[in-house]
Amino acid sequence: MRAETNKQATANEESLLRIFTVPEAPDSTLGRIEQEISQNLNGFLSEHLVAKEHKLSEIEKDFSDAQLPEEPQFVSDHTSFLLDKLVAQSVHTSSPSFIGHMTSALPYFMLPMSKIMIALNQNLVKIETSKAFTPLERQVLGMMHNLVYGGASSFYQEYMHSEQFSLGAFCSGGTIANVTALWVARNNLFKPSGNFKGVAQSGLYKALLHYGYKGAAVLVSERGHYSLAKSADLLGIGREDVIAIPTDANNRVDIDKLRSTAKQLRDNGIAILAMVGVAGTTETGNIDPLAEMAAVASEVGCHFHVDAAWGGSTLFSHKYASLLAGIELADSVTIDAHKQMYVPMGAGIVLFKDPSLAGHIEHHAEYVLRKGSKDLGSHTLEGSRPGMAMLVFASMNILGRKGYQLLIDRSIEQARYFAELINQQDDFELVSHPELCLLTYRYVPAPLKAILRSGNQVLISQVNEYLDDLTKYVQKRQREAGKSFVSRTRINPSIYQGQSITVFRVVLANPLTTQQILQDVLQEQRELAQTSQIALPMLMKMLAQWQAA
């Protein structure tokens, strides 16, 4: 009996060891799926992803058991479950008609490349678990630094592989990149001085006491990304000390107000930790006047960070790079490779103009990151990290700068086409013009357009409120129908005197999106709007009476 049990245990152990050694057979369920994905990704996704949206509450039923499964399960059985319940109900982010967010299609070589990366399972925190991946990541940071700052080749020779310096840091995403930039700025501002050991060692309370400030502020336009408030919370600055500077009609920061606000804060005993330029804004895709901001930051003597998480890849285009003129004056820049660099999710990058800046967040430990080592982990917020740099590297080499330019140019021109198309419609309103490949608009029944231009603020405000509901209604129905997807947001365009309105938001990053698809999107929205139960005829009648009165 005892021998039997032992025999069983050994058999279990042997079968367990096999899952670390024996590959999936090509004719197994998982093997077949993998081949299907390799041979025809779009086909696989179109076939397996259910277009029509299931209710979230329905989907949740399939993921409702918090019990740990006690027994092992056959890989093929579990794969079937995932295919039916997870894959089928996931979002077709690479569909050409999914134009609502910044997640787009991937070049096909990304899949096998990713597989190599995952098979190698390197940990970039230290050389001992990443070897050649460390110089590779440093080179990618050098290339991106070069893209933004265009340093001399002697500069990169000196700093790129030096253990004492850092041209930037890979991060899981733009949020960590922004946090890292502001962390560096904070630690530099409140550096050691005299008896004070610096904010890194002694904390923010003692820092403010030592330097004689009542607080520290981050200045960014009201269009700044929500990760900046999150950073300020995290860093102990406080969300209310992220000061939202008003924008002009083009969603760009008002430079005069930026300057006067900085002065006023200073006069009130508040240190200016950083100014943050946005290139482009998440909601409207506009770019702050970076060169002018840099000048103000320089006057004030504060850190200038540019959040180019989304727009940074525009620098690959010789045609449109000038839209970001002044970015080379920033002390730090955030760029997400998983946005318009077409790399899978998880590839944020922060760059530092001055390679010694990251020294303000340097840290060491006994078993890794020893002083003098070239371990990347001594200058990153994160610890263990995967080798995503390989995917950015491969993409930059395979596409080349010219390849990226083609993609960037195409997306911007596609957005301009769509803006024009919207302008041609009687019953749509373009709300923000595309500067990059992002624009916002809404459906406005033709008769209401006249009222919106009537100058009667009470009426306009009432119509806008009605349209908010209509936009929300259409966006939800469109998403649920699953044929196409746009997102929605709320902005306060100057033509409506700062009144917040709900708009459709479109990002045209997918190179497979055609003009026909864009035409179809408008037609679908028009039809959906007409199914709205929101009482349009009644509203029209009421408004007519009001006008007559």
Add this chain to the structure above:
Amino acid sequence: MRAETNKQATANEESLLRIFTVPEAPDSTLGRIEQEISQNLNGFLSEHLVAKEHKLSEIEKDFSDAQLPEEPQFVSDHTSFLLDKLVAQSVHTSSPSFIGHMTSALPYFMLPMSKIMIALNQNLVKIETSKAFTPLERQVLGMMHNLVYGGASSFYQEYMHSEQFSLGAFCSGGTIANVTALWVARNNLFKPSGNFKGVAQSGLYKALLHYGYKGAAVLVSERGHYSLAKSADLLGIGREDVIAIPTDANNRVDIDKLRSTAKQLRDNGIAILAMVGVAGTTETGNIDPLAEMAAVASEVGCHFHVDAAWGGSTLFSHKYASLLAGIELADSVTIDAHKQMYVPMGAGIVLFKDPSLAGHIEHHAEYVLRKGSKDLGSHTLEGSRPGMAMLVFASMNILGRKGYQLLIDRSIEQARYFAELINQQDDFELVSHPELCLLTYRYVPAPLKAILRSGNQVLISQVNEYLDDLTKYVQKRQREAGKSFVSRTRINPSIYQGQSITVFRVVLANPLTTQQILQDVLQEQRELAQTSQIALPMLMKMLAQWQAA
């Protein structure tokens, strides 16, 4: 001429679009590599990874150009480059003789699963870009919460899918998980009260003024992970306010000193932000007395966090889970699925006992994370995130709890075997006994052992310094030879009165590591030690004279 240029531009664009639609041919270079990996990962890695270490300065030469490539490159050419220069020089983390760090082999099904995940390219920040992945991630958090806290099924029914609550958060790794836990603890400690809007809104300076403290401290044993000091820096607490509490001979926090230090800090006007229990320590693999720590934290009334980034998976084993007794009393717990849950890099998890705790870091935005939505991003430090939860889910289902138990038990028992083996050698010294699957030891030439036990502190100290150099020498040569790999660290074991010594550090998480491999590792180290130029005979002679005198 003009027509020609346009024609060329169109051709370029078409070939570019193809990389988003046409898959890699099976007989292409990349296609072949992918198949090779699928069919025989270990074979692929053994064949392509060069065992003998190249000098880092040599490798850097292949990654030295910061210039962006202007022209596109054939996928096959670039793949060949990556194979020769990157893959060949990367670290064979899944080799059974790579026993120096926590990165281990992956079950084979992880590769195709990862490929599906990357092909879907979901963004977990919001439901609109992740749909079923959101309930899936919530379920995985529920399962992990259940593993740690074992709540009733009604508890999970109520909280798992509720938009107002959060059982935890997925993170890129243990560092972000620890930061998140301490962020939550800080914001809870300095919550809104009276006129004070809370630290999240108003920052740490005003928080301390309002609550009448001079600082805030995090208490953790001197074996705590370096990410805790990094967290304190980030959160504005300051690194020097991470108070290192001494440990006993088994590297466990001294409970009396923990209690008295907390009292003393309080008396000095310092708030206790959190106590952090370690399960297990990165350098020695030991586990703090968690239940006793919880009791002290409860007396003090502070947040109790357990950093079980590495040891947490022990909970899957009914045989060894009791080593972590008391973890269920923690307010928050960090577990890394990319460590002993055998998931690829990038899967950290933080869990909250009280599902309302994450409310202290809740945030919203207009275009995502709208109030009332179930978007996961409203309670995470990171923004855009990949669907790593799928891999944790698949692994828990395919291995089952019993499968994990087999892996955990085997690794602990392997470590015990290795400890015994070391003890049997005349010329090795076991420095820290394995509590989990991690141990430290060093090579000590037999004659020196007697001196180490002589009681002569001057001599012992001198021998230890010599051994530090020897250990470092052996560890480096072994790594360079590429046959096997152990890491090294510095610890201060009580038998040497707190003197820091350098030791080999071994983590036995790879189920494919055999007893033979462990025997070979010792033999290799013995032989390497004998090649040392560090003048052993002279030292021996000198010590003999000293003893005689």
